[in-house]
Amino acid sequence: MTAPTIPLAGRAKDLVGSMIDSSTSLLAAQRHDIVRFAMGSPADEAVPSDEFRQIAGEILDSSSFTYGATEGEPRLLGLLVDYLAGTADPASEDRLVITTGGMQGLDLACKLFVDPGDLVIVESPTYTNGSATALSYGAQLLEVPTDENGMDVDLLGDLVARTRQTPKAIYTIPTFQNPSGVTMSLERRKALLEMAHHWGAVIIDDDPYGLLRFTGEDVPTFRTLSPDDPLLFSVRTFSKILAPGWRVGWVDADPSLRQLLINGKQAMDTCTNVPNQHIVAEYISRGGLDEHLASLRVLYRERKDAMIAAVAKHLPGVASVTDPEGGFFCWMTLENEYADVDTRELFEIALAEGVAFIPGPALSPGGRFHNALRLCFASSTPERIDIGMQRLARSLETLTRGRP
Amino acid sequence: MTAPTIPLAGRAKDLVGSMIDSSTSLLAAQRHDIVRFAMGSPADEAVPSDEFRQIAGEILDSSSFTYGATEGEPRLLGLLVDYLAGTADPASEDRLVITTGGMQGLDLACKLFVDPGDLVIVESPTYTNGSATALSYGAQLLEVPTDENGMDVDLLGDLVARTRQTPKAIYTIPTFQNPSGVTMSLERRKALLEMAHHWGAVIIDDDPYGLLRFTGEDVPTFRTLSPDDPLLFSVRTFSKILAPGWRVGWVDADPSLRQLLINGKQAMDTCTNVPNQHIVAEYISRGGLDEHLASLRVLYRERKDAMIAAVAKHLPGVASVTDPEGGFFCWMTLENEYADVDTRELFEIALAEGVAFIPGPALSPGGRFHNALRLCFASSTPERIDIGMQRLARSLETLTRGRP
Structure with missing residues (x-):
């Protein structure tokens, strides 16, 4: 007897996975030393966890x-x-x-x-x-x-x-x-x-x-x-x-x-x-929400600045990056001799090097932006951002080494 | 200038409300003295709220x-x-x-x-x-x-x-x-x-x-x-x-x-x-889950028995009711001279009397079961179940009084 076919709806083919917030990148991010540029999560230290726990213990x-x-x-x-x-x-x-x-x-x-x-x-x-x-x-x-x-x-x-x-x-x-x-x-x-x-x-x-x-x-x-x-x-x-x-x-x-x-x-x-x-x-x-937001703005500005600085330091002439006025993300585009790099290939090497990001094609339904990547600056300290960017530079070097 | 038409999807007409777990019945159930036969909620006393709060305060x-x-x-x-x-x-x-x-x-x-x-x-x-x-x-x-x-x-x-x-x-x-x-x-x-x-x-x-x-x-x-x-x-x-x-x-x-x-x-x-x-x-x-389930079974059996007894006591010859071996619900069908009662009409009167239930037609996509109702026995003590059934009997009397 063969197993019956499961009668999927037509839309099942359109239930596409995403690398964002997925178990794959999550598991990667959980590896202790990985620099977490992938997930769009607030920094752990930006979440008033102690206060939340206290409130839960008091009011539920x-x-x-x-x-x-x-x-x-x-x-x-x-x-x-x-x-x-x-x-x-x-x-x-x-x-x-x-x-x-x-x-x-x-x-x-x-x-x-x-x-x-x-x-x-x-x-x-x-x-x-x-x-x-x-x-x-x-x-x-x-x-x-x-x-x-x-x-x-x-x-x-x-x-x-x-x-x-x-x-x-x-x-x-x-x-x-x-x-x-x-x-x-x-x-x-x-x-x-x-x-x-x-x-x-x-x-x-x-x-x-x-x-x-x-x-x-x-x-x-x-x-x-x-x-x-x-x-x-x-x-x-x-x-x-x-x-x-x-x-x-x-x-x-x-x-x-x-x-x-x-x-x-x-x-x-x-x-x-x-x-x-x-x-x-x-x-x-x-x-406390207004005060909390004010502190987040200070924290995230510092981290965005750190990311821009780290790109200038570790990837000069290699990549351009957007300079947002708020939020969580910079968008990096590889350029010059790196313009043909596929960031999906880079992703695997980068994980091994200890830095996670989202490859550009995962952020386009048509799979555009092969040479771009999303970097979340919100989750990492300036020091870790510098280390992450260094690892990203090393990953790029590994990927392109020995090319003509 | 007229307001633009909102371009709803075809399925919007199929987004039907339900009386179950809806704000209407919720609000009704929140009225202090209402007997809550409507919602399929566990009894408050069947929820280990203190333990949940303690755990939250400890582990989050x-x-x-x-x-x-x-x-x-x-x-x-x-x-x-x-x-x-x-x-x-x-x-x-x-x-x-x-x-x-x-x-x-x-x-x-x-x-x-x-x-x-x-x-x-x-x-x-x-x-x-x-x-x-x-x-x-x-x-x-x-x-x-x-x-x-x-x-x-x-x-x-x-x-x-x-x-x-x-x-x-x-x-x-x-x-x-x-x-x-x-x-x-x-x-x-x-x-x-x-x-x-x-x-x-x-x-x-x-x-x-x-x-x-x-x-x-x-x-x-x-x-x-x-x-x-x-x-x-x-x-x-x-x-x-x-x-x-x-x-x-x-x-x-x-x-x-x-x-x-x-x-x-x-x-x-x-x-x-x-x-x-x-x-x-x-x-x-x-x-603690097994022990908790064991205590729920004792509690809910007692309440189901109370509901069956209350129907026999307050609605003899008026309604038949299912006698479930578990779960939360009895299903009541009005019979004899009450067989043509519309429980949607009864609902309004019953709310005023202080008892809530779900009318049968709300539990059938085609609006069948005009003379039936869902009664949740899980949320109320045996004493309250008796009071609720008395109120239900009184509501029926009010609805049908003066009929030929």
Whole structure:
């Protein structure tokens, strides 16, 4: 008797893995001496673990262990509204649904907006777990190049025209983009809004890092530029500003979508885990979040500077690197005689040398950017960043040694 | 200027709400004196909240707050394999993926198996959040009647033939079914396996209550009857045996599906929240789970008995009720002169009287069972169960008073 064939859905072929946050890179990162440029995790020392543990030991009670409301714990929602009032994205409670991390916000967006065959615009490079979610709903992805001002909106009209489709959604990480670190300019934000309205397309505005600007001036958010715009769907998370392990984030969307979001989320995970919502709420209520963010900005600026300096020191003439004003990532492009290096090959050698990163092709649905890589500066001290860059230089040398 | 139309996906119309675990019933249940027959929540006193809080205050550390492996925390997976070895469903680690509650297991199953238009068999009545997930992937649902031996598999061939489709998946809660409380007989399990193989359909075996049998003999699980069967997809959770607030469950599936499950889950929520996985693992490692389950069986048997007794006392000749051998739920059907009562109308009156339940039509995709209701006996003490049933009787009286 032969084993029966498992009747997979057509979309199973579109459930693509990603090197980001995957078990492979995680296991690599767990090796003690590896310099962790791969994962987009906050530094261990940037997470107030002791305070979190203390709060957990103090406040968890039976109300933390039962089902919560699908839209989120009322206290957390209330505190979030209060907190957001002091940011560039104020929101009323009827716009908010707590999600199981920012990732679930993207899953919900695609569940609500993406039919099989729909055209979805993504930045190139992009956050592959985000584009993978769109693919899992059958999206046709259109990659649009980015430069130092973010998605190149000037190219968008022509690129879209060639597809002979009208975009259904535009997936963007406008601020300190993952993976490139760049920020979309004000002009481009305005132009993108205009095009979204022209097409009737939703802008999925994924912004996990916006509160982590360590230099330069804030660029107005889409929400500020177009208040109460039903075509704006904002995905936010505590992952980068508090800790990713919580899996607590939120979406901010037109109130007319709220019941659909609740229905969709019920069919995903019933509600976001309750103890962590209670701990996050208590942390916020104690008033330390602003001070915490201020300390993160100092820490991450220092680390970004260390990374730029380490590139200049160990890879002169070998690579160019973006110089972000916030967030977690630099994007490195190998150049000159290294321009034909495949960073997927480099990855294996680098792991053996003791440094992890994400190869460029893993950050493009079409596998572009063979000679680029994503480097997270947030997780490592300046000293470790220097060591990591030295190891990266050695890996490159190993890979290219003996070449003609 | 008129507001732009939001370009919803076609499936948005299939994102149906449910009265189960919804904010409506939650809010109702929070009213202090309401007898909580609605939600399928463990009793507060059945949750070792103090121990959970203590563990949290002791063991959470920086490793709890960063990203975890998508397939689950290694320690929890190891402890789970050890624990399952002593149950009816032993599993090796290559079969397991930790999920964000059992609900995400159902979401993953539909993501992997259900194409738009696919025929998915569900029990009637069924767990509506489960059937809603299938709908959200475009499934055509076929409701199959259940009786005291579970899904009526004898009817299945004819019902399927009439659809002129081959089923892609069979969604069943075989043991202490939600909402009916009944358990599928051994003969029917064998017959269902045979039909699944005939059709090449996956059995999505959702079993949150199997470890909560308080009387009678275990019926062999599908996994026992057909070991290593690639068409079996088992959805399990800690929600009913520990606490639903954790949102920690697991799926047990053919090892060939594991990478797809990991890819699919990455695009849903990256990983299940890490602190709760650590707390659950620590709780299991301290060895108290078996004793805890034993105490739950005593508690829930007493409550089930109290509910059966309260029905006999307060609703004689008015309603028949199932007498489950485990789990959380009795299913009540109004009869005789009450057979035409609509339990959705009764619901509003009952809330005002101070008792909550789930009306039958909310537990059937086709809105069947107008004169039935789901009663959760797990959340209330015997005394409160008696009071609740009295209130239910009074609500019925109010609703039908002055009828001809």
